Amino acid sequence: MNCDEFAELVTAYLDDALDDSSRPLFLDHMARCSGCTGYYGQFTAAITALGELPAPGLSPQTRSHLLTAFREASSEKPE
Amino acid sequence: MSEGVVRLGGVTDFPPDPVIVAGLQSGDEEVFALLLDEWSRGMLRLARSYVSTAASAEEVVQDTWLAVIRAVGTFEGRSSLRTWVYRILVNTARRRGERESRTIPVSSVGGERPDGVPPERAEGGPEGAALAGEVRELIDKAVGTLPSRQRAVITLRDMEGYGSDEVCEILSISPANQRVLLHRARAAVRDHLAAYYDGKGGP
Numbered sequence: 001m002n003c004d005e006f007a008e009l010v011t012a013y014l015d016d017a018l019d020d021s022s023r024p025l026f027l028d029h030m031a032r033c034s035g036c037t038g039y040y041g042q043f044t045a046a047i048t049a050l051g052e053l054p055a056p057g058l059s060p061q062t063r064s065h066l067l068t069a070f071r072e073a074s075s076e077k078p079e
Numbered sequence: 080m081s082e083g084v085v086r087l088g089g090v091t092d093f094p095p096d097p098v099i100v101a102g103l104q105s106g107d108e109e110v111f112a113l114l115l116d117e118w119s120r121g122m123l124r125l126a127r128s129y130v131s132t133a134a135s136a137e138e139v140v141q142d143t144w145l146a147v148i149r150a151v152g153t154f155e156g157r158s159s160l161r162t163w164v165y166r167i168l169v170n171t172a173r174r175r176g177e178r179e180s181r182t183i184p185v186s187s188v189g190g191e192r193p194d195g196v197p198p199e200r201a202e203g204g205p206e207g208a209a210l211a212g213e214v215r216e217l218i219d220k221a222v223g224t225l226p227s228r229q230r231a232v233i234t235l236r237d238m239e240g241y242g243s244d245e246v247c248e249i250l251s252i253s254p255a256n257q258r259v260l261l262h263r264a265r266a267a268v269r270d271h272l273a274a275y276y277d278g279k280g281g282p
Contacts (some may be wrong), residue, residue, distance in 0.1 A: 011262035015243060017254075039269075042276075046269040049218055050237035056118035060272045062137055066115060066144045067108065074106025 002024040006036045010043050093117065096160045102153045115144065118161065121239045122168050128230040129169075129176035139175055143168040158248060165249040169231070176227065214272070221271035225264050232257055233264035 001022075006029045012018050030036055035068055058066075094102075094110075102110030108164075119140055126143075146167050151165075154163060182279035222230060231250055235241045247257050 007266070011265060013257060017258065025256075027083070037215075042273055043265060043269050046265060046272050047237050048137075048149055048267065049214060049272070050222075050233065051240060053215060053218060053238055055124055056236070058115070058123070058132075058140065059137065062141050063115060066141060066148075067112060069145055070148050071108060071239045072110045074108075 003029075003033060003039075004034055006033070007039060010040060014044070014047075047063045047074070086175045089091060099160055100151065100154055103147075111148075111254070114233055118164065119144075121235075122165070122178065124234050124238060125165065125231060126172040128234055129172035131179050133177075135179065137173045143171050146171070149192065159196060159245070162248050166251075168250060214275070217271055217275055218268060221268045222264075228252075229260045229264035229267070232260040233268070236261055237265070260262065262272070 008028060009018060009022065009026055014025070018026060030040060057063075081179065093099075093113075099110055103114075122140045122143065123133075123136050126139040127133065130136050130139060141169055143164065147164055154160065158166075196237045222233065225233065228250075232246060232252075233236075235249065236243065243254060246252075247254055250257070250258070
């Protein structure tokens with residue numbers, strides 16, 4: 001396995017989706033190649049950072065508009 | 080504020096679907112508010128994959144919830160409620176995105192490439208618990224430059240923490256396709272970060 005092939009398989013490896021023949025080749029390459037070890041570290045660091053991004057919520061106006069819409073829809077429906 | 084809510088992509092501390100659906104169908108406003116507060120952030124992010132502005136994404140999410148209110152009586156439980164809601168969102172956002180792309184010149188939509196000189200960072204590096212503000216901005220920008228299909232997948236998988244099965248169902252794509260899109264998106268974000276750290280001399 002060369003470095004390009006290694007780089008292409010990182011997500012498959014992380015999803016545990018490598019087949020039985022590729023997996024040992026992937027791990028073997030990583031053990032021997034410091035460049036790819038570094039790439040792997042940066043790749044997983046990027047994933048971690050993505051998970052830490054803050055997410056803004058709905059504006060209070062939209063939220064209260066939707067709560068009102070829900071209330072009105074429920075009161076129109078016969079139980 | 081729901082700052083302290085644990086988001087694992089799973090249904091943490093969350094009533095099971097039948098309870099929620101029954102609550103919605105009987106007009107329980109607390110249940111609706113719970114859902115609204117728990118899912119809207121992720122929905123806004125996902126909508127942003129398809130439309131050009133945050134305001135537009137907010138309208139997509141609003142339209143989606145209005146559709147959910149109208150249609151929840153017909154929900155049959157063939158998928159999870161969340162998947163059902165997110166599929167409505169994706170359809171709504173795609174339609175709106177297509178409309179926008181016919182009316183808005185492409186040049187006014189994309190983010191700029193973050194090739195400029197990054198601002199100085201204080202001593203201490205990025206190993207703190209909180210993500211350094213400028214790294215956050217950089218990742219935001221990197222995600223903003225991705226094609227919408229890649230952006231949708233990386234949003235659901237890595238930012239929201241959903242499993243690949245649910246992502247495939249929400250986006251109606253095959254597992255292999257999902258993995259390719261995710262990998263390209265991650266590699267692009269990693270490239271942006273690496274270019275940034277190379278400029279900083281580490282880590």
